[in-house]
Amino acid sequence: MNFELTAEQTGFARSLDDLLSRADALAVNRAWAAGDRDPGTRLWSRLADLGVTALATEATPVEMCVAFEALGRYAVPGPWIESAAYLPVALPAANLSESWATVAMPYALDADVVTDVYAIVDAGLHQASAGDRVTSVDPSRHLFEVTAGEPVEHGDLDAAFDLAVLATAAELLGAGERVLADTVAYVKQRTQFGRAIGSYQAIKHQLADVRIALDFARPLVFGAAVDPSPRAVSAARVHCASASRLAARVGLQAHGAIGFTDEYDLSRWLLRIQALQSAWGTPAFHRERVLTSLLDAR
Known part of the structure; x- marks a missing residue:
């Protein structure tokens, strides 16, 4: 099957890239982590x-x-x-295009800036209120405990969950691609013993492994987008988590200790990848989901 994007989809991707590059999204990330939400809200x-x-x-x-x-x-x-993947499907009657909302899984992300907070209780969706903040490995992800309240009418929560899982896989893929691109640029510039470190075979082989892992993950993401079955979605999620984690590990090894410092940009993606590993289901959960689906199909 051919997973190439159409001209309209490619144009949409270019528009997003242009907007986010001009908006200095990394500065928005740093401001959000520091508690300044205005740039993020404008974006x-x-x-x-x-x-x-x-x-x-x-x-x-x-x-x-x-x-x-x-x-x-x-x-x-x-x-x-x-707000843009799960809740529009979970609450089809609500107008979420005008405001942010969040749902606890099990903690609510950025519950202090949204208009509505929800929680999943006994396979149903409930209104919720934010409680104490919980520390996240990614400083730009502000997590909160919640207290569930009254139930609300909802749509297909299983379909909403699968769409959120797919969105998580795509975000991991994008983060992994950024880490690889930044690492390739770095190893071309960083010299050791009079040579760019990217000229050493050991570095080349590790970066090639990352490129292969991301290239194998991408068709799974868009294959699941074409046919978003639970098995396909979970398979994409597993491979994107694995590929992005490999990108983060190789990127950190190539950069050395500087790669994990707060002042260095790469750390923003390393921490985002780490935080998303367990978002919307752990890799173990999704592997079991794929296995169960395969066994049931025998």
């Missing part, structure tokens, strides 16, 4: 104007994956998966 409005918040209900999962790969590539902060 959310610009992305909403481009249609990103309506993709879950007004476009196909392919366009949604294009958008979330860009969000991951630029480390855009905010409850995007919750």
